[in-house]
C-alpha cells in the first residue's frame with residue numbers, strides 16, 4: 001500500500017519543505033494566528049506542516065490524523081523528540097471524525113484529493129464545520145498540474161487527470177482536476193463566511209532552486225500512480241507507461257520551462 005511506504009514518507013517530507021518554506025500560514029494575519037489554539041490536521045502524513053506550525057507558534061496545540069500507521073508512528077516520534085505540543089492518531093478521514101463538536105480553531109487539509117471521492121468533499125467540509133468553534137477556520141490546499149513546455153509531461157498530466165476521474169476523484173474528466181476552483185463554493189455552501197483564496201506558484205524551470213527536487217517528487221508520484229493508471233488501459237501497456245515516463249524525464253532538459261500551481265482556500269465559521 002502506498003500509504004505505508006517509506007519512500008512515500010520521504011517524498012512528502014521533501015515536498016513539504018518546498019511548499020511550506022517555513023511559513024505554514026502565510027495568508028493569515030498575525031492577530032488571527034494569535035487567537036488560534038487548537039488545530040486539527042487531516043491526513044497529516046509525516047507531519048512536516050504541523051510540526052513547522054508548532055515551531056513557529058508554540059502557543060498552539062496540534063492534533064494530526066492519518067490512516068497510515070507508519071506515518072503516525074514517525075510523526076509521533078518526531079513530536080516527542082522535539083517536545084512538540086501535539087498528538088497524532090490513526091484515523092480514516094473518509095469516516096466520521098471522532099472529535100467533540102466545536103473543539104478546534106483551525107482545521108487544515110492539504111493534498112487529500114487522492115484519497116477523497118468527489119462526492120465526499122461536501123460532507124467532509126460540513127463535518128469540519130461542526131468540529132470548529134465559532135470564529136474557527138477551515139483551510140484547504142490542493143495543486144493543479146504544472147504548466148510546462150514538456151510535451152510528455154503534459155501528456156502524463158492528462159493521464160493523471162483521467163485516472164483520478166475514472167477512479168471517482170477530481171471533477172473533470174480531462175484537463176485540470178477541477179478541484180481548487182470548487183473550494184470557495186464548498187466553503188460558502190456549508191455556511192462559511194469571509195471565504196478567501198491564496199495562490200502559490202513554484203517555478204520549476206531548469207536551473208531554478210526547486211526544479212530538481214520537484215522533478216524527483218513528480219517522478220516518484222508517477223511511479224506510485226502507475227499501478228492505478230495501467231489497469232485503466234489509458235495506455236496500451238505497462239511498457240508504454242515506462243516509455244512515457246522516460247520521455248517526461250528527458251524533457252526536463254535545458255530549455256524546460258514549468259510553473260506548478262497550488263491554491264489555498266479558507267473560510268470562517270460564524
Ligand SMILES: C[S@@+](CC[C@H](N)C(=O)[O-])C[C@H]1O[C@@H](n2cnc3c(N)ncnc32)[C@H](O)[C@@H]1O
Pocket residue numbers: 003012016042043044045046048049065066067068071091092093094109110111112114115
Ligand atoms: C498526499 S499525502 C498528504 C500528506 C500531508 N497532508 C501533506 O500535505 O504533506 C496524503 C496522506 O493521506 C493519508 N491518507 C490516505 N488515505 C487516508 C484516509 N482515508 N484517511 C486519512 N488519511 C489518509 C496518506 O497516508 C498520506 O499521508
